[in-house]
Amino acid sequence: MAPRDAIRPALRDAMMTDPCIGCGGRLAGLCQPLDTSALDEISSESERVTQSARTVLFREGDPAVRAFSIGAGIVKLSRLLSDGKQQVVGFRFAGDIVGYGTGKTYPYDAELLTGASFCRIERSRLDTLLRRHPVMERRLLDMCLQELAATQDQLVTVGRRSAEARVASFLLGLEEAYRRRGAVPDPLPMPMTRSDIGDFLGLTLETVSRSLSHFKKQKWIEEPAHQKLRLSDRAMLTELAEGMVQDL
Amino acid sequence: MAPRDAIRPALRDAMMTDPCIGCGGRLAGLCQPLDTSALDEISSESERVTQSARTVLFREGDPAVRAFSIGAGIVKLSRLLSDGKQQVVGFRFAGDIVGYGTGKTYPYDAELLTGASFCRIERSRLDTLLRRHPVMERRLLDMCLQELAATQDQLVTVGRRSAEARVASFLLGLEEAYRRRGAVPDPLPMPMTRSDIGDFLGLTLETVSRSLSHFKKQKWIEEPAHQKLRLSDRAMLTELAEGMVQDL
DNA sequence: CGGAGGTTTGACGTAGATCAATTTGTGTGG
């Protein structure tokens, strides 16, 4: 399955970094409930970074010294099994926090699927901030609880649904992810490969491809361009995802 | 799959409830880091309850008005799909919190697998307590992060491993759960049915049964009594779980 | 324009689901 990409030439890309100021810069999702003095404090503690697609933020097992708050872009979180198979544990979008946990090391790889900008902050500094601003900690707790619920959903999908139901569920979930952070772009950008999707859903890339082909043939979806997607028959996809119908 | 048990006669069992006083009574896991004055406050806010096996704490969709802190016993968390299949989202043990989340309603059923005692507290009161005691909130965040990591693990197991690997992984995980809260009882109590296990692992009860039979035949485990389990060859089970070996 | 990584499609094999029959264990009522 999707072999660990051997240090791709992506590093050629510029990596910009500067102090984390202004709007989107300030640990986006986390800081919503904060007042301006606190925001200033945070700006000085974190730095804003922009990196290009395919960059690896960190690898499973690396010492978890910093956390990332996504300003824009999509991040893939995945774990590698000893037999080379990969499980994608989730995708993260603007507003999400990546790399903050209890363990001493990161429990998964984090890789950019698109160019992305985000805030980077030392774990220890973030912990201090959290101690100083309980509202912020509260917000983090809520985000964590939501993430937990989403992961449990995913468990249901992977554990009990048919291949096509999983794919339909993924498509709807992708749209939902965009919806939750504002407007849904019309052709939905879908930067993940079939292999990424398969590894997320517990399927092979071939099965994902077959399902998508089938959906296209039935006009339930369109792919107006590469990595662009339009859900033409949401109702049908929903029924499929729920397992109310096997095919037709 | 495991049909929703139609209001079983389990309600005959006595349900004892009295103010939540003393040691284990006080929202066990959550309150570890608290001082005694805070503990007193909490005792008055929550009540201690003991109930028998098979009792349902709440159902998916019920308004999430209270949370539960397990003092002793095992709780099964599961979601029911529209087609009648069930996915067990996790098992919870002494020290865990059940039923606290962001949603207005519970996202899963919670059912006792054993007789259990726990503390019950109104969600709104718990929220107040958390606001008043940041250490407590911090503790809850940590518990939530751990739970998230565990659920992601489970996703890997269900998504990418063979049937026997999943079962082996479950057995080791069960033991680990006991280990984390103190001593591991020698014959491990395993109150869940094959169906529960299957629904947890994304397998049928038959497949679980076959795997366990195979393990017994190979002397990797023993069942000295019904619902009692001994892991005789942990090393082998570990290799199996990791997928380093398919059979032998 | 060439080459690599991604995608599609087909033919075939298999792990695990499904269906079914039997055994074992357990709470209930006479």
Add this chain to the structure above:
DNA sequence: CCACACAAATTGATCTACGTCAAACCTCCG
């Protein structure tokens, strides 16, 4: 206390959804 009824577990015989292997085909980028 025993026997009955019912739930859980085991085991076997099939069936099938999806994985595996393989061969084109696209599409982007250098």
